Amino acid sequence: MIVPLRLGLVATFAAGTLVGVLAGAAAAADLPPLPPAPVQATPVAIGSGWYLRGDFTQSWPDHPRDGTRPDPNDPGMPPLVGLRLSPEGGYGGGIGYQINPWLRVDATIDQRTASSFRGYSSRSVFETGYNLEAGKLSVLTGLVNVYADLGTWYGFTPYVGAGIGFADKRMSRNYTQTTCLTDGCDGLDGTGPREPAFRANHSVATFAWALTAGLSYEIGAGLSLDAAYRYIDLGRAKSGVDLYGGSTRLKDLAASEFRVGLRYRFADSLLPFGATQAYGN
Template sequence: MIRFREAGAVALVSLGLFAAPALAADLLPPPPPPPPPAEPAAIGGNWYLRGDFTASDFRNPKDDTLAGTPGAPIVALRLGSTQGYGGGVGYRFNSFLRADVTVDARSRSRFRDFSSRTLFTQGFNQEAGKLDVVTGLFNVYADLGTWWGLTPYIGAGIGFAHKRFHDSWSGTTCLTAFCGDTQPIYAIGAQGFDPRGNHSATTFAWAAMAGLSYEVGAGVSIDASYRYLDIGKARTGFDAFGFNTRIKDIAANEFRIGLRWAFGGPLGSLVPTPTY
């Protein structure tokens, strides 16, 4: 009988030991829920990238020959049309204001001019060369509203223009044996060409523009615009006689077409689009 009592006591003690953790667990507060999965961070918010093709129609520059330089006045200055590519990065501040930084490189533009003391009746001089232009501009734009997905805008930019004048030369062509002199010392025709050195310069540049963009979706917009670009002056190096070619008021009418891509999704999801 005593053994049965001892066995029962042992069983009760064992049951109590197993039940104690369960009671303690019931008294503790529940564990906190697991943290929610992290959402992917936005890549760039209102930032955007752009790429453009540019066709540049250079206006006729002016002669910048230094006062006191001997020789006939330079006339018929011409810079040939050219084209190039560029790109940039920008930021949209709100539904109507944005800004970007762009860099554009153009293929070489061919330059030429003429000069003659005798109005081309006896002979003339010709100067020629090639001009490469790279521009970097900080631009600010005002979007003027959106109609049927089309957004017209205006803008302005300031920055720099790097110009390289190269492969330049000058030459004389005689139409008579006198070629402007009192003695017939030249033969009729071209008298040879004198090469002029290369020269590079970086100067201030500014631009004014107007354009139209159309958002096609997924943050991509087609952008077409006109830009007036002023890049200042340029000159060649010197030839063996100490002469060079100097031009000023270099400007271009540029027509551009390209794409803009907004980081992190369509621009419409980032900034409310005004409706009219």
């Protein structure tokens, strides 16, 4: 009689335990799920390849050539000789992107102050008189450039590059003037300079290209000092006409330029969206 009694007690205890476990599981099923683990705030670098640049330019124009078209009504008019453009300074800037450690691109705009130009022509080979054509020429260029950085040694990085774009040339304060060396060389009495004939201001935009070789030095904090030589082909230019229908035309415009400036490279970073949200919020 004792053994059956003990077996009954054990069975009763087991049944009670099972009912308690099932009731706990049911209660646990009614609880809300655990919140997700907090997101780690991992910085994501953006914009580290972008840079801004600002430059000062000293430009030495090459000698252009006379681009005046032959006049069938005046076939004896000789071309301009002794054409000169004064050296001038300028300034500019741009934005660029470092594609990889050795390749980068940028887009630049550069404005040069107005150069003084003059050239001469003479039907008598300067025996009885001559004509002077003079004025101002200002140049604005916009170029897209590609550079190859050739390695870095002690912070110095030599590079070469090429660019294409446009050159907008504005001729202003342009005039032509005859000077007689002998009396009545132009059909008027006396010698010396005659009244000038002024020509209207005029702008011409043409294709331009450039070749560059330079050296940059990393100062720190994203700044680099940049110095470069650039040869730039500027195309042609033309003045407006005067009261007699004449104009000044120049072609084969080009310049050797020395540029010095600063480049600032961005190195910003941002956090992923929602990375700063607190656990359980």
